[in-house]
Amino acid sequence: MTAVLIIGAGADDLQHGGELDQATLEIAVALKKHDLETVLIDDNPFSFTLDEQEVIDHAILAPLEVEQVVELIEKYAPTMIIPTLGSRKAFELVQAVSETGIIQERGIHFCGVPEATIRQVNNPVLMSQTLKQLGAPTKMIKTVSDYHGAVELVDQVGYPVIVRAALPKKQAPRRIVHDPRELQQAVSAAIQESRASQVMVQQSLAGLKEIEVLVMRDASGTMMNLAMVENLDPIGIHAGDSIAVTPAQTLMDREIQDIRDVAFAITRRLRIVGINHVQFALDQEHQRFYVIKNSPYFDRLASFVEAATGYPVATVCGHLYAGQLLSNIKLGHDYPRHLALTEPVMDRTAVRLPTFPIESLPGQRWELRTEKQSVGSVIGVGRSFLEAIIKGSAAYYTPTNERLLKEIAAFSDERLDERLIHPCPHRLLTLLEALLRGYSSDELTELTKIDRYYFDQLKRGTTLVKRLQEKPGSLELLKQAKYWGLSDDQIAQSWKISVKKVAALREENQFHRVFKEVDPSAGEFDVHTNHFYATFEVENESSVIRGSRALIVGDGPRKLGNSTANDYVLGMVARELRRHQFRVVSHINNPNSLLLTRHLSDKVYLEPHTAEAVAAIARLEQPDYAFIPVGKQNLKSAINAVSPATKVVIIEAMQTPQNFVSSIPTLEFNALFDGQVVYQLGVTGELKDQGVGKYQTLAKRYPAHLEKGLATKVTTISDQVISQQTTPGLYQVLYQVDRLAEGIHEEVQPLTAPDVAFMTKALGLNLTAIWVRLMIGNFSGQFLVKASHVNTSYPDVIYRAHFPYADYHLTNQKSRPATVIGAQIERA
Structure with a gap:
């Protein structure tokens, strides 16, 4: 069997999160359809794909270093290496591996990009020379x-x-x-x-418009423009921190064609097979543009384009890597023949909005600039730009941002001008405040360099809100407000009445949302992506899927504290439910979520996580179970109000872990409690952080290697404490150990998502799957005991969390909770 080595992305950081794991999973699924032997190397404990034995034949938990990759090449003899799923770091790694001579010696092929292209991407001077030879305009x-x-x-x-x-x-x-x-x-x-x-x-091209293009090419040279994405914020603000919209709203046909032609020429010259992300700076005043970056690997743009268009970007790439051409890729019965060869067409608009860790880093001086500062993003999909951005911005209305809104409303005009010129996170809130104060579109364009088109559109929204405030109870305005994406809650605030009254008025007058399919052909072909978004029109395109159903509500955008571990747990929940013959319906607003993949979800709703939206989905689907992240318990009553038979399960693992720092060694006893019996999963021991000279719960080793007396004491106390819990689940008991080796009980808490991911990899035991079986009544204690390899000696595994302080230029603050951005795991 032909082997292919996949280079993983490593620990999550500001530059990448779950989008690379999402793409890796989809590509691995496609590779297995071609009977390829898959080898994945990664050291990210939150990698779902590392634990997906159905599509990964050899999951290698090891550092992403030259020596490790060379060893794998010698052991598994791959004929292909995929470097496009590990961002820029993977390109640098495979170039270093190539310099050992083993790539040429073994005749190994790099999927997606030739070795010469990898070297150019790693060296901006070489890339600049290539672009100049092409005649591509560059800075x-x-x-x-x-x-x-x-x-x-x-x-x-x-x-x-x-x-x-x-x-x-x-x-x-x-x-x-x-x-x-x-x-x-x-x-x-x-x-x-x-x-x-x-x-x-x-x-510097600061102030110009930023345009991003995603190109797909096969080995025969056939190319497609999958999407053209326009960033609202100008060059000078990192694209990951800007609001992005597709299709592009303000470009002329000539500009679109010229940019497309240059993107194609670059992709052709670099001999890329798969995707190529090309970024441009557009100077519309002088009718010219510049190529500013070329990234022939997966990143946040690829995941956003896939979610927005419905085109299976990563799956198609997987088939291309396996040697197929776009013209002969078969995507399954839900897709017509040759869909892989058809450029996506959109009858909707999608917006990606960045989210920032303001509440986790209160000491940070926030100002948007060329360095990325957002940690996650949300997607809004609607018939228009205004509807899409209103739906997407629902994620901004958190307690923290409500305080921010009040602060912005209290700004003087001078202070507001300063914030418009020197933007900060959640810039949209500042722009809306300026519009409410009567700033003209031209004034705002001058201050922000954002195209006036967007201010004209946003002004329609603020004007509608003002009219709502002036005419409480107006049915005509209620209908308009729902059509443009305003939630019942926003309307209730404008009318100063309860949300229930708004919902009742809407129901009485039959203002009902319908669901439209995210179709890459805009209805031209018979395509069924089973991805939907809501709008207030007439025809509903979503029907109830047959069989037992389970609804999973996503956790929203990535955030500091849990990083992508929450999405890892959700992916595991979905996989286990499907194994028990449930049809999984996912409700998400994170364009990088694993739940977007067909491998895990039978159906996806791209909607904000509001009570109104989840109730509409539950009313249609009538699920047997609904799994909701802790912190979103308010959605439980919304579901049960429209689907009383649904059993709602709260996923306690999604609590943010606390970083308990101590000068005394600490221990964590991990166990599963089925309501009667406590099943020990092992004890972890915290490591001393050399930077702070103390032990912390975010750096640990499994197993802890306890002396027999202490081990017995910890087990006895933990069994008693956990047995007193009222709810079955995964638990952890935290201890400190003094110099006399006395176990001192500290507290008991649900096992958090990062620990679930770590312990799953350390034990080789899928803890989420066991928990799901417990929740749906299929748990077997005997099976758990058998699967847990009692009396087995486990190899030492070390977990170390990563903090974002260097990225934000902050001093070491590891004693502060909820600031983890990623982690690494390795065998000691």
């Missing part, structure tokens, strides 16, 4: 070794310029420089951050 860029070299470029292009380290030792910031003093400081810092003691100095 000026120069590699220098000192301040005087940087000054030479500034003399040609003027200020501002962007300075960053070439071949950085670790993730290094990009600095926008406005004068000689800033330039000298930036060059000096970047030299220290560079492995080559070199600095990249670039012409």
Whole structure:
């Protein structure tokens, strides 16, 4: 059997989250359909695909290093390596592996990109040379070794310029420089951050419009433009921190065609097979554009495009990697022949809005710039841009943001102007406040460099809200408000009445939402993606699926604290429910969620996590079970009000773990409680963090290797404490151990998602699957005892959480809870 080695993404960080695991799963599923032997190396404890034995033949839990990859090549003899699922880090890793000579010696093929292209992507100067040879318009860029070299470029292009380290030792910031003093400081810092003691100095294109294009190409040279995405915020704000919309709203046909042609030419020249993400800066005033970045690997854009268009981006790539052409890919009975060869067409608009960890990092000085600061994103889908952004922004109305809204409303005009010119997270809230105060579209465009089209659209929304406030109870305005995406809660606030009264008025007058399919052909072909969004029109395209049904409500965008561990647990819940013959219906608003994949969900609703939305889904589907993350318990009553027979299960594992820091060693006793019996899952021991000189619960080793007396004491106390719990589930008891090795009971708490993921990999035992069986009445204690390998000696496994302080340029604050951005796991 032919083997293919997949390079994983490693620990989650600001640059990537669940989107790479999502793509890896879909590609692995496609590869298995071609009878390929799959080998995946990764050290991310929150990787779902590492634990998916149905599609991964050999899951290797190891550091993403040259020596490890070389060993795997020697052991499994792969003929192909996929480097496009591990972001830029994977490209740097496989280039280093290639430099050992083993790739050429074994005749190994890189899927998606030739080795020469990998080297160009890793070296901006080489990439710039290739683009110039193509005649592609690019900004000026120069590699220098000192301040005087940087000054030479500034003399040609003027200020501002962007300075960053070439071949950085670790993730290094990009600095926008406005004068000689800033330039000298930036060059000096970047030299220290560079492995080559070199600095990249670039012409700044700040203020221009940013356009992102996703191209698909097969080995025969056939190409398609899968999507053209427009960022509302201009160049100067990281694309991941900007509001993104597709299809592009403000481009002329000529601009679209010219940008498309250049993106195709670059993809063709680099001989890419699969996807290529090309970013442009568009200067509409002078009718020109620049290529600013080329990324021939999976990232947040690919997952957003797949969710927005319904085109199975990752699945098609998997078939291309296996050697097929776009013209002969068969996607299954729900897709017509040749759909893989058909460019997506949209009869809807999708918006991606970034989310920021404001409440987790209260000391951070927030200002949007070229460095990414958002940790997650939400998607809104509607018939229009206004409906899509209103639905997407529902995720912004949290207690923290409500306080932020009040603060913004209290700004003086001068303070508001300052915030418009120097934007901060959740910029949309500031823009809406300016519109409510009567700022014109032209004024706002001048201050923000955002196209006036978007202010004209947003103004329609703020005008509607004002009219609602002026005419409480108006049926005409109620109908308009629902059509444009306003929730019952927003209307209730405008009318100063209860949400129940608004809902009752809507029901009495039969203003009902319908569900439309996310169809990549806009209804031209008979396509069934089974992905839906709601709107207030006439025809409903979603019908109840047959069989036992389970509704899973997603956890929303990634957040600090749990990172993608919550999505890992949700994916495991979905997989186990399907194994028990349930049809899984997922309600999500995270474009990077695993639940978007057909491998885990039979049906998906891309809707905000409001009581109104979940009630509409439950009313239609009438699920047997509904699984809801802890923290969203308010959705339980909404479900039971329309589907009384539904059993609602709260997923307690999604609580944010606390980072308990102590100078005394700590232990964690992990167990499953079925309501009567406590099943021990093992004890973890915390490691001392050399940075703070203390033990912390976010750095641990399994097993803890306890002395017999202490082990007996901990087990006895834990059994008693857990037996007193009123709800079956996965639990953890935290201890401190003094110098006399006395076990001191601290507290009992549900096992959190990061620990579930870690212990699952350490034990080789799917804890989420066991918990699901307990919740649906199919639990077997005998099976658990047999599966847990009693008296088995487990190898040591070490877990270390990662914190985002370097990314945010903050000092070490590891004693603060809820600030984990990712983690690594390795066998000791």
